């Protein structure tokens with residue numbers, strides 16, 4: 515294998531449904547790649563995880579699922595991989611070709627345009643899969659499905675996936691001012707009543723940075739996935755959570771984030787990163803689910819419930835999320851402050 519080749523796409527864009535066309539077109543423009551490359555927590559975690567495990571990569575065939583500008587392929591090639599195959603459906607792969615050539619890595623990296631599910635790889639099996647597939651709330655975009663397809667069809671038995679562990683977490687959040695402004699805005703728009711928008715606004719989780727001082731409960735791990743064994747069916751999940759209020763305050767919603775872990779040699783610390791409010795900024799920010807109720811809490815009051823997350827039926831890259839909860843307040847006014855609720859959200 516010797517040349518970086520981007521020939522015709524294995525998948526014709528007009529064969530894709532409207533949602534897929536829209537999804538892949540969003541990665542055509544350099545702006546989204548600039549944002550990802552400039553996210554140093556993200557990009558340096560991949561570089562460190564690969565560089566700290568040179569022995570894993572030495573002489574190995576690597577598949578970069580959704581290679582974008584080719585950054586992860588080049589990290590792998592620079593750290594001893596025998597050959598890297600980068601696959602991407604978006605036209606950004608044409609830029610990846612130029613970049614790989616410019617950096618003298620054409621003999622080590624083969625780039626193929628098309629959906630991973632449609633391309634024919636130059637190797638029957640690969641030793642390592644690398645991929646940056648994570649979306650907001652970890653699973654938005656459903657790109658993990660493609661990584662699991664690659665694992666099931668191309669990874670040698672005992673092969674490695676970078677990263678291979680991930681988990682989603684939640685906690686309670688005080689955000690009265692912003693929540694109020696966001697909803698009240700629609701009550702009076704230049705003197706007109708725009709309130710029919712309010713139910714739509716309520717259904718949409720907010721992706722934004724949250725000040726960690728606004729997190730006012732204990733945190734809870736909702737779910738974790740081991741990419742070596744998880745199935746696509748497991749990605750539609752139902753998890754219970756239990757949070758304890760830390761102070762007298764209002765809980766206006768739940769904040770969620772995800773953590774990522776890469777494989778490491780025995781006895782070595784794995785490279786990890788978190789997208790939580792307690793950690794350094796990443797372009798994933800945090801995802802906030804505002805609850806219908808504003809819960810008036812005292813220390814040790816308990817908010818427990820269940821979060822269900824399933825791909826949307828119409829567009830499986832969107833997520834339907836449901837949160838049912840029981841806020842159990844204690845003390846003399848506990849009964850008055852206790853609440854039950856059931857809120858549905860769509861991430862699209």
Ligand SMILES: C[S@@+](CC[C@H](N)C(=O)[O-])C[C@H]1O[C@@H](n2cnc3c(N)ncnc32)[C@H](O)[C@@H]1O
Pocket residue numbers: 538541547550551579580581582583584585586601602603604606628629630631645646647648657660
């Ligand atoms: C989050 S970006 C990561 C880009 C690059 N690996 C990086 O780290 O900067 C994901 C990329 O995967 C590509 N992608 C998503 N699903 C794909 C599929 N099924 N087949 C091929 N490419 C895919 C997208 O076009 C996009 O360029």
